[in-house]
Every structure is written in C-alpha cells, then in structure tokens.
Amino acid sequence: MRLPIVPMIMWIAVTLGSGIWIFNILRKRHPQMKFARYAWLLLVAAVTALAVVMMSTPHRTGDDAALLKVNWMLFVVITFTFPQIVYLFFDLIGRLPRLFGKKRCKWSSRTGIAAAYALFAAMWWGALFNRFNIDVNEVTVEIDGLPASFDGYRIVQFSDLHTGSYGDDTSFVEKIVDAINAQNPDAVFFTGDIVNRRSRELTPFAPYLNKIKVKDGVVSILGNHDYGDYFRWFNTDARMSNMEELTDLYREMGWRLLRNQTIWLTNGNDSIAVLGVENIGDKPFPVYGSLARTYPDIGDEKTKILLSHNPSHWTDSISDRDDINIALTLSGHTHAMQAEIAGISPAALRYPKWGGLYKDKSGQHQLYVNIGVGTVGFPMRLGATPEISVITLRPKGAGNE
Numbered sequence: 001m002r003l004p005i006v007p008m009i010m011w012i013a014v015t016l017g018s019g020i021w022i023f024n025i026l027r028k029r030h031p032q033m034k035f036a037r038y039a040w041l042l043l044v045a046a047v048t049a050l051a052v053v054m055m056s057t058p059h060r061t062g063d064d065a066a067l068l069k070v071n072w073m074l075f076v077v078i079t080f081t082f083p084q085i086v087y088l089f090f091d092l093i094g095r096l097p098r099l100f101g102k103k104r105c106k107w108s109s110r111t112g113i114a115a116a117y118a119l120f121a122a123m124w125w126g127a128l129f130n131r132f133n134i135d136v137n138e139v140t141v142e143i144d145g146l147p148a149s150f151d152g153y154r155i156v157q158f159s160d161l162h163t164g165s166y167g168d169d170t171s172f173v174e175k176i177v178d179a180i181n182a183q184n185p186d187a188v189f190f191t192g193d194i195v196n197r198r199s200r201e202l203t204p205f206a207p208y209l210n211k212i213k214v215k216d217g218v219v220s221i222l223g224n225h226d227y228g229d230y231f232r233w234f235n236t237d238a239r240m241s242n243m244e245e246l247t248d249l250y251r252e253m254g255w256r257l258l259r260n261q262t263i264w265l266t267n268g269n270d271s272i273a274v275l276g277v278e279n280i281g282d283k284p285f286p287v288y289g290s291l292a293r294t295y296p297d298i299g300d301e302k303t304k305i306l307l308s309h310n311p312s313h314w315t316d317s318i319s320d321r322d323d324i325n326i327a328l329t330l331s332g333h334t335h336a337m338q339a340e341i342a343g344i345s346p347a348a349l350r351y352p353k354w355g356g357l358y359k360d361k362s363g364q365h366q367l368y369v370n371i372g373v374g375t376v377g378f379p380m381r382l383g384a385t386p387e388i389s390v391i392t393l394r395p396k397g398a399g400n401e
Contacts, residue, residue, distance in 0.1 A: 005055070008051070008054075008055040009055075011051065011077070011081070012048060012051045012052065012055070014081060014085070015044070015047060015048055015051060015077060015080065015081045015084070016044065016048045018081065018084040018085060018088055019040070019041070019043075019044030019047070019048070019084060020041075020044065021088060022040065022084060022087065022088070023037055023040055023041050023044065025091065026040060043080075047076070047077055047080045047081075050073055050076060050077060051073075051077045053073065054070055054073040054074055054077065057069075057070050057073075060197070060230060060231055060232040061231070061232050064164050064167065064196075064197070064198070064200075064201055065167065067164070067196070067197070068164075068165070068167055071165070071377065071378055071379055072378075072379060074377065074378050075123075075127060075378040075379055075380060078123070078378065079120055079123045079124060082119060082123070083115075083116035083117070083119045083120045084116070086112065086115050086116045086119055087109075087112040087113060087115070087116040088112070089112065090108050090109060090111050090112025090115060091108065091109045091112050093105070093108045094106065094107070094108030094109045094112070122382055123380055123382060126338075126380040126381050126382040126383075127378075127379050127380040130380075130381050130382070130383070130385060131338075131375055131379065131380060131381040131385075131386065132172055132175070132386070133385050133386065134175065134176065134179050134373070134385070134386050134387075134388060135385040135386065135387050135388070136179065136183065136387075136388045136390060137387055137388070137389050137390065138389075138390045138392070139356075139357055139368065139389065139390070139391055139392070140391075140392045140394055141328055141357065141366060141368070141391055141392070141393055141394070142394050142395065142396045142397065143303060143327040143328060143366075143393060143394070143395065143396060144327070144364065144395075144396040145301065145303060145327075145395075145396075146272075146303055146327075146393055146394070146395045146396070147267070147270030147271070147272065147303060148270065148395070149267040149268035149269070149270040150267055150270060150272060150303070150393055151393070151394055151395055152392060152393070152394070153186050153187075153267065153392070153393040154183070154184070154185045154186050154187075154390060154391070154392050154393075155185060155186065155187050155188070155189060155305075155390070155391040155392075155393070156180050156183050156185040156187075156188045156189070156214075156388060156389065156390055156391075157188075157189045157190075157191060157330050157368065157370050157388075157389040157391060158176065158180065158188075158190055158191075158370060158372075158373055158387070158388050158389070159190065159191040159192060159193065159223075159309075159331075159332025159333070159370040159371075159372045159373070159387075160191075160192070160193040160223065160332045160333065160335060160370075160371075160372030160373065160374050160376070161173070161176075161190070161193065161194050161205075161372075161373055161374045162193055162194075162195065162196050162225065162372075162374030162375060162376045163194060163195055163196075163201045163202050163204075163205045163374070164195050164196035164197060164198070164201035165196060165374055165375050165376060165379060166205075166374075168204045170204055170205055170208050173205045173208050173209065174208050176373055176386075176388070177208055177209065177211050177212055179388055180212055180214075180388060181211075181212060181213055181214075183388070183390050185214055185215075185390065186214065186215050186216050186267075187214060187215070187216040187217065187218075187219065187265060187274075188212055188214045188217070188218040188219070189218075189219050189220070189274075189305075189307055189330055190218060190219070190220040190221070190255070191220075191221060191223070191307055191308075191309055191330050191331055191332040191333075191370060192220070192221050192222055192223025192224075192225075192226060192279070192307075192309035192332055192333070193223030193224065193225045193226060193309065193332065193333070193372070193374070193376075194220070194223070194226060194246075195225060195226055195246070196225055196230065196376060197225070197228065197230045197231040198228060198231050198242055199226075199228070199242050199243070199245040199246035199249060200242075200245065202246065202249045203249065206249050206252050206253050207252075209253045209255070210252065210253045210254055216265050217254070217255070217256060218253070218254070218255040218256065219255070219256045219258060219263065219274055219276065219307065220250065220255045220256065220257050220258070220276075220307075221257070221258055221259075221276040221277065221278065221307045221308070221309060222257070222259065222278055222279060222288070222309070223279060223309040223310075223332065223333060224279050224281065224285045224286070224309065224310070224333070225376070226246065226279075227243070227279070227286070227288065228242045228243065229286060257276075258274070258275075258276020258277075258294075258307065259276070259278050260276070260277055260278050260289060260290050260293045260294045261275075261276055261294060262274065262275050262276070262294055262295050263276075272302070272303040272304065272305065273295065273302050273303065273304045273305070274304075274305050274307065275291075275294050275295050275304055275305070275306045275307065275326070276294065276306075276307045277289035277290065277291055277294050277306065277307070277308050277313070278290075279309050279310060280308060280309075280310060280312075280313040280317070281309065281310030281312045281313060281333065282310065282312040282316075285310065289308070289313070291306075291317070298323070298324050298325065298326070299323045299324060299325050300325060301325065302325075303327055304325065304326045304327060304328075305326075305327065305328045305329075305330065306318070306326045306328070306329040306330070307329075307330050307331075308329055308330075308331055309331060309332055309333050310331060310333045311329075311331040311333060311334065311351060311353045311354070311367060311369045312351065313329075313331070314329045314331060314353065314365070314367045315351075315352060315353055315367075318365055318367075319360035319361075319365050319367070320360045320361055320362060320365070321365070322362075324365070325364075326365060327364070327365070327366065328366045328367075328368065328391075329365070329366070329367045329368070330367075330368050330370070330391075331353075331367060331368070331369050331370070332369065332370045332371075332372050333369075333372075334347045334350075334351050334354040334355060334369060334371060334372075335347070335371055335372045335375070335376070335384065336354055336355045336371040336372075336383075336384040337350075337354075337384070338375060338377075338378070338380060338381045338382065338384050339381075339382040339383060339384055340355070340371070340382075340383035340384035341382070341383050345383075345384065351369075353367055353369055354369060354371075355369050355370075355371045355384075356368070356369060368389060368391060370387050370389050371384055371387045372386065372387065373386035373387065373388070374386070
C-alpha cells in the first residue's frame with residue numbers, strides 16, 4: 001500500500017499550480033529576471049517529481065530506512081508548498097484594491113515574501129533543532145480522597161516515542177532517559193506509540209530505555225502504532241511474532257506493559273490503582289481496549305489512575321460519568337500535530353483535549369494529555385516541543401492551605 005492517492009494527487013496539483021502561478025508573477029513583474037524565474041520553474045518541477053516519487057514509494061512494506069526517506073521527502077515537499085501558499089495569500093490580498101480601480105498594494109506582496117521565508121526557516125528549525133529540545137512541564141494534580149502517603153508523589157509521563165523515526169541513532173533517546181532520571185520521580189508512565197510500524201524499530205533503543213531508574217518502575221501501555229497495523233504482514237504468524245517481539249523487548253527494558261490490566265502502587269499502608277487499557281479511540285483507529293476488563297468495579301472508591309493512549313477515550317466515555325471513579329487519566333497520541341504557536345495548535349480542530357490538564361464539569365475526572373517526545377509522518381516540531389510531564393499528586397484542597 002502506498003500513500004493515499006487522491007490526497008497526494010491534490011497535493012501535487014497544489015504544489016505545481018502554486019509554483020507556476022509564482023513563475024507567472026515573476027514573468028510579469030520582473031521580466032528582466034529570466035534566469036531567476038526559470039530556475040524557480042526548474043525547482044518547482046524537481047519538487048513535484050519528488051512528490052510523485054514519494055507517492056509511488058510503498059510505506060506499509062519495505063525496510064524502515066525507506067520509510068525514513070519517504071518522511072524526509074514529505075517534509076521537503078511541505079516546506080516548499082506551504083510557504084508558496086502563504087506568499088500567494090498575501091499577494092491576493094494585495095490585489096484586492098484593483099477591484100476598485102486602484103493600484104496593487106506592494107507592501108502586501110513584500111509581507112508575503114517575508115512570511116514565506118520565515119515559515120520556511122521555522123519549519124527547518126523545527127526539523128533540525130526544535131524536535132530535540134526537551135521541555136519538562138511540571139503540573140500539580142489534586143485528587144479527592146488521595147491516600148495521605150501519596151501526597152507529593154511524583155510521576156513522570158512521556159509518550160509517543162516513535163523510535164522508528166530515528167533509525168539507529170540513539171542519541172535523542174539517551175537524552176530523554178537522562179532528563180527523566182534527573183526528575184527523580186517515584187514512577188514513570190509511558191502512554192503508548194513506542195514504534196511506528198514494527199517492533200524491531202525498538203531494538204537499538206531498548207538497552208538505553210532500560211537505564212530509566214525509578215522507585216516504582218516504568219509502566220507502559222500500547223498506542224495505535226504499536227500493534228503493527230501500519231505494516232502489511234504477509235501472514236498471521238508474522239503479525240503475532242511481531243507482537244511477541246515487542247513483549248520481549250519490554251521485558252528486556254524492565255518495563256511493565258499493561259494490556260487491559262491493573263497494578264497497585266503501594267506507599268506505606270496505602271495503595272492506588274494504575275489501570276492500563278489497550279488502545280481505545282476515535283475512528284479510524286481500531287479499538288483493542290476494554291475498561292471493564294481492566295478494572296471491573298470501576299465505580300468503587302479506590303484512587304485510580306488510568307493510562308489510555310487516545311484522549312478521545314476520556315472525552316467519549318469517562319468525563320461527566322457518575323458511575324466511573326477515575327481521578328486521573330493520562331493520554332498522548334495527539335502530538336499537538338507537531339505544531340503549536342502561542343498555545344494554539346491545529347490539533348484542536350480534531351481533539352478538543354489535545355495538550356495539558358483538563359477537568360470535566362464535576363471536577364472529579366481529570367485528564368492530562370502529553371504531546372509526546374517523538375515525531376511521525378514528517379520529522380518536524382514547529383513549537384510543540386518534545387514533552388516530559390512531571391505530575392505531582394496532592395490531596396484535593398491542599399493547594400489552598
């Protein structure tokens with residue numbers, strides 16, 4: 001299977017059409033710049049050809065190195081197309097006075113040029129630098145009925161590592177491990193998507209992830225990418241073997257993988273439940289999880305923390321439910337769509353809860369969405385820096401004392 005054909009054809013059409021449009025602008029406004037405009041046309045043709053190659057390259061089969069190349073080809077194409085669109089938007093605004101018999105506003109076109117260059121530079125900064133700039137976010141979560149010995153309990157959450165996006169370069173993962181250990185947490189929770197397509201992507205990184213040292217251990221769940229659904233398997237045995245390999249790697253790392261299971265964290269004479277469901281989310285992502293199987297008496301008075309990869313699970317099935325007593329849900333998945341400027345992200349168009357701490361109307365159900373540390377699709381984070389969340393638990397009302 002290759003990239004979706006219809007969207008890619010539309011994207012190629014936009015890339016080629018906007019490029020030719022800019023060529024005609026250069027031809028009409030700067031007739032003396034023949035070399036520049038034909039060089040631009042050649043660049044448009046080259047990027048369009050790259051998009052065609054990308055579209056025709058299988059991404060659900062083949063080795064991981066080929067997928068990395070496809071991701072970088074995608075990135076090159078979008079860093080060419082988006083700035084073109086931005087420039088043409090400003091140029092069209094500059095042409096509006098012509099509707100009233102006035103001259104074109106040259107300042108608008110110049111602003112478009114500056115904005116296009118700025119976007120191009122920002123996207124490449126996001127790919128070469130920002131996607132490695134770890135942001136440690138500290139948050140206090142107050143829980144009604146939290147056992148006294150868990151007052152001040154520190155949890156590190158991280159998510160969406162997508163190790164396949166780094167090939168066999170372990171340097172960033174080593175940096176993540178060091179950053180986690182520096183927080184001196186009581187427990188570490190990983191909320192899914194440790195690979196892109198296949199379990200073998202994790203192999204070079206397992207010895208380094210094994211170095212996370214924490215009192216109550218590392219607890220993990222699976223995300224939608226971890227089941228092998230993004231790879232074309234030639235038989236069922238190969239798919240099952242892939243999942244067995246992932247389980248073995250988790251065992252090698254010393255992490256506890258919860259698959260619709262519950263464990264108890266004990267501190268003194270007190271304990272809290274950590275529930276780990278398999279993936280439950282919105283379409284087209286498949287549902288593997290079962291909250292009822294994970295913890296049958298979900299309405300009891302025990303303090304519970306739920307690990308659920310997709311925040312849509314909380315939005316659809318947990319918030320504002322009187323029969324469910326889950327004090328805190330930890331999710332990932334959104335990546336903030338790897339773009340966030342001044343707290344605004346395109347992820348909000350799909351996920352009402354896409355990053356940070358949320359409460360339902362009652363205040364009894366809370367959700368923290370970690371925007372992840374890795375990248376998928378294209379290797380860039382425009383804003384939306386890789387996040388390690390440090391969550392400190394406090395009894396409800398403790399913050400007002």
